[in-house]
Amino acid sequence: MRPIILFLTLILMQATLIEGGEGKDLGIEIYPTPQEVSLHKFIPLPNTFRIKDKAGIILKEDLKLYKDFFISKGCSYEEKPTSFLISYERGAPEHKTILRPEGYALKIDEKGMIVRSDGIDGYFYAYQTLRQIVKESGSSFEIPLGEIKDYPLFPVRGILEGGYDVWTHKQRLKILKWLGKLKMNYYMYCPKDGFYFRRQWRRMYPEEELENFKEYLKTCKENHIVFCYSLSPAMSMVYSRESEFETLLKKYRQIQDLGVKNFSIFFDDVLPLLSNPEDRAKFKSVAEAEVYVTNRLYKKLKERDPEVRLAFVPNQYWDVKRSAYLDTVKEKLNPEIDIGWTGMKITADKITKQDAQKFIDYLGKRPGLGDNLSPLGPIYDRSGDLYETCDAYIVNPCGFASPGIAQLTKFFASTLADYAWNPLAYEPERSFRIACEKLCGEKLAGKLLRLSIELSGKKLKKEYIGYETHFKKVLGRLAQEKDVTKFKSDLMKLKEELNELSNLGEIILKSNLEETLKAQVFNFSLLKEAEEKAVKSIQLIDEFFKKERTSSHDCSFLVKRLSTIL
Template sequence: MMRAANRWSGGALLSIILASLPPAAQASPATLPAIFPAPVSMTLGDGAITLGRSVTLVVAPGTEPETTALVRQILTRAGVTQITTSTRLPATLDRPAIVLGPDSAAIVREALSRSNAAADDQAEGYTLTTLASGSGCLITLAGHDADGLFHAAQTLRQLLARPSIPALVIRDHPAMPIRGTIEGFYGKPWSMTDRTRHLDFLGQMKANTYVYSPKDDPYARDKWREAYPAQTLTALGTLAARAKANHVNFVYAISPGPSICFSNPADEQALLRKFAALRGIGVHSFYVALDDIEYQKWNCDADKAAFGPSGAEAAGVAQSKLLNAVQADLLKQDPASRPLIMVPTEYYDAKESPYKAALRAHLNPRIVVQWTGTDVVPPAISIPDAKAATKAFGRKTLLWDNYPVNDYASSTGRLLLAPYARREAGLSSELTGILSNPMNQESPSRVAVTGVLAFGWNDKGYDADRTWHYAARDLAGNDSRATDALLELFDTQHLAPTFGSQPWQEQAPRLKALLDHVREVLANGDTAARQKAIAELSRKADALADAPDTIRAGVVDPGFAEQSAPWLDAMQLWGRALQQTAAGLDAADRGNPAATRYFADARRIAAQAAAVQSIPGATRFGGPIRIADGVLDTFIADAPGLIAITARP
């Protein structure tokens, strides 16, 4: 017989010992935080830090006042009520101390030295360290430049969302020089409120570029020669200022291609006047869009005289002449100005052509060329694809990624909410950056755009699914119920179409896996297995039906619920139809003739769901809302035939 002392396993004894210890002794171990975009390097140290209510803030010379104000705001939101300022590091860390400034400042170098850390020396780079020491701690935010210090503050914001911060060292910088979005879709442009919120979002995600290029702005395309009304110009100036506050470069794009006469000095001057007016309100980066135009014929007879018969090669020569003149004027106005950006007429492949050869031969090498990949909406982009584009255009290209834009026919009725995927790690070696073309719906666009920005920051450390989940948590303000509800919605909007018949991401993979499992069990399982599968189906139906109300109550950006309203309405109806379907399957499995009524109710509700329409005018193509189409509707239609409906005695 075993002695009593041996009745307990090692794990059980450990549990008893831990339970008898005071709470401080049972503290959870420090864990590596999840930061998005993923940092280049993040290493755990010993111990953890809790700020408490009072901190000392040491601001080094050369720190932008706006970044100092941002850090103060972040600390206040984290529960700090007293911020004492100092000009030197405390000799003894008896309370939390935060050092903020450029890594060239002596006091910042001293703080890094105490933390056994070195500064990151890349553009937009930063080092963030946290050091636990007795009853105090030292947090250092060292920026290699002003942008890097701002990015460090955004990382601090994420760290302080945790109850405690582990001791760690983060050294970080972007993989791609240009990261952001281009509002370049057709249909209803974003409102100024949308753009303001989007610029704040870009700043939080360490993006650095926003291109203003809505196709339906008449003064940027059809009326490009005409001056903006004063009110509109003022609004654009306000946006440029908001972008600057978020360390985002506001780029103004003009689309003169449908009517410009390339050889006409008056048209060239009209374009330069437009840019001068924008420069007067604080815009210093410019873009000429020559996409979606007819380039096989001239808009004026003078171009034929200047460049010869119309054609692809002549168009490349004429466009280069104009763009080179614009680039020269930008440098004349401001020698430190950023390079001009252009999107060519052949933007959607890397095949050799007379047009590309003309650009390669004549276009100023300083000018940045955009490229959308192997197609207008490419299913994937590889390093060899980008190398081919580099060769074709004679320079590394700036990727215009047409995801998650939904302004084309095959995207009708859809929000594109799948993760950003199938872009090869290592593309940063062959691209100057990535700009995402988002949806007409600004707030829902952030789901995919979060992935684009995270990939642009650290393509080799990018994880599509983890970043996708972060986007849901961020929209939900870290509320777990709202996060789960958003992921249910995202799954029903997972399909990513192309211009062809085949999508590049499948529809509702999580839901489809469950429905396929239910079909399989109903076909092959015993009574217990069937009832278990039907119960799982019922829980999923409840989750789909309940998610819209949870999202409306839980998302922190009111724009999300507003802009996705018809999708939430349709999702709730489809969830209710699935609830009735699950009830019908359960009744049929038990031999209850009420199954017929349940299935009839499911068909009726499904018809209502399928009739929900998109918001009129919100997108270029309006129509019925699609929720997990081809998956959910098919299952509900097939369900009555999966179990014979026969009454049992």
């Protein structure tokens, strides 16, 4: 009985739009949550528009995005003084960054729209916001007046593909495109079981594989994502042998020659031992050997391109307990090289500002946070002030590494984007609700999606889904209501909500969710059961309203009957 109560509870929850302090009176929800929003009324989109690029830095591809968007909404491009002016200018809100300026500002009035940014990426992110605030109104579209000032709090936000399986080429491209829409800016290529990544790290990429990388880079550029390439030689490399280093460097050079500037090297998930006699003769410890190779690699890559960045993922990549291994890393690793870290555990229950501060206090630099949390639900228990001690928030969707479920990454990837952009405003329940709605293309199907995920017994932290008591409270209030007129009014509201459940199959079929995802997350047998119970409850309510006269006893009896069904 409880699954149906949970299911109906989730449907009934959120009947009123939850606002995150943004466009509150207009029913606008921008995702990820912006820093400052002041929107006060809608006006019809103009019939004509024109563009003026005063900044001189926006990419032509992004200019086309804006132009195509307004044309798709029924506007014509006309260079005349009376046209709605879209002006691109400098002067975005200031924000901390180690990567690139990404802040933007939108100011909209009856005459036009000013888009401000000090970097090419800010204009792209402003576009992602613009397409969320223009709404359909009958046969036309409307745009709100007002201003948005926005920027990310984590400079680096993205996905680390590091599970023990490998996404297909097409799946990887789909996920990269999804990340761009969510204003994420970083993708780290490091599939543990990738053929060329670890076990066969010495083998050079054939031309076919290099063509795949070129396509990733093209997609990343279109979506303003930094591509980070990685290798893991730790299982078999002879660290002291020059020919091994030359092979390693040659492999990295294949990708560097494609224009990649961000790299990482992984020494995780292997025994921390020097198994080769040559290495034992040269190095005092495995940490010394790993740092030696990493420093040399960084120097060689940087000789060819001064803008190169390199991250080092150590064998001890969690916790910050003092050890000889980390002492060596602290003492000998080039301070310009980032250090990967997963929190206080391999998969941390919580990660706080104070946890990261311990890392800083020990190793003398901020950690490159690679979170191994991968629920089919929202990111949770990551503190709102974590950005103050971490520059990067990157998540490893290791729970969805299998090609068959790779697209499930989109659920929590959406909420991690929301968290990483504005952790101070992040609300897990709200974020997951919006993520589901965006995946499905509309609100009701999004609700059904959330509910079905929970009914399917997937990994969710229940207090962040928001379903536990609502439906019981509805019946409880009806049971206590002594005024028959008020009882009937509340009962009609309940019937309207139950009507949403009476055509579940049709709602699911019409949703925009990919067919493969529908099969993976919708529990059709439980949904059908819920639909049948909703129909039966509606029939009881209709019978109640057909009575010429009703008493408080009739009301009480109806509540008892509904309780046995729902």
